[in-house]
Amino acid sequence: MADTEQDPLLRPMPDGVVPAEEVARTEKHWLTMMVAMLGGMMAVMVLTGMTTGIHPPSNVETIDPTTLHLGGEFAESNLGTAQEPNGSLTARLIAEQYAFVPECVKVAVDTPVKFRLTSSDVVHGFLLPATNVNTMVVPGFVSEVRTRFSRPGVYRMPCNEFCGNGHHGMWSRVEVVSKADFRALAPTERSSCVQQ
Numbered sequence: 001m002a003d004t005e006q007d008p009l010l011r012p013m014p015d016g017v018v019p020a021e022e023v024a025r026t027e028k029h030w031l032t033m034m035v036a037m038l039g040g041m042m043a044v045m046v047l048t049g050m051t052t053g054i055h056p057p058s059n060v061e062t063i064d065p066t067t068l069h070l071g072g073e074f075a076e077s078n079l080g081t082a083q084e085p086n087g088s089l090t091a092r093l094i095a096e097q098y099a100f101v102p103e104c105v106k107v108a109v110d111t112p113v114k115f116r117l118t119s120s121d122v123v124h125g126f127l128l129p130a131t132n133v134n135t136m137v138v139p140g141f142v143s144e145v146r147t148r149f150s151r152p153g154v155y156r157m158p159c160n161e162f163c164g165n166g167h168h169g170m171w172s173r174v175e176v177v178s179k180a181d182f183r184a185l186a187p188t189e190r191s192s193c194v195q196q
């Protein structure tokens with residue numbers, strides 16, 4: 001007789017209640033699945049790191065967020081895309097509630113590009129979809145991401161870190177243009193998407 005079973009967990013259950021062994025079996029299945037997913041995600045991190053240069057930003061560089069506008073690297077005249085003596089490009093941007101400054105930067109295709117960003121207020125995020133560019137922008141620190149665009153196009157860049165009421169509207173653009181088109185741009189045109 002079931003009622004004589006001493007262990008209450010092993011007594012027959014009323015309809016709709018799952019027996020303990022089945023709970024244990026299901027838990028084990030889900031646990032296995034979770035461990036497999038963790039393993040899968042680790043593998044994705046290692047593989048993308050080795051094959052497409054995706055890695056966590058490792059640059060630790062501090063800056064005073066209260067004096068960005070007064071001078072130094074992130075003064076207004078230094079923002080946007082600059083060409084280095086070796087031909088590579090450096091794009092400097094400030095993230096602030098609720099915009100990136102400048103709102104648009106142009107860079108050349110097939111050229112090493114270094115993005116340097118910092119925030120003047122709270123934490124923002126800088127993400128270029130379908131590239132290896134994805135970093136937090138933290139006040140007090142300079143975030144640096146290196147990449148290279150293989151074809152021309154327009155990347156819409158969302159702020160991907162919740163930064164306040166206007167977060168959803170914090171969008172900007174990176175335009176990748178041909179090397180010849182880039183050479184033809186005046187320095188001010190590299191940081192503007194106004195159509196000429």
Ligand code: CUA
Nearest residue numbers: 124159163167
């Ligand atoms: Cu800036 Cu969200």
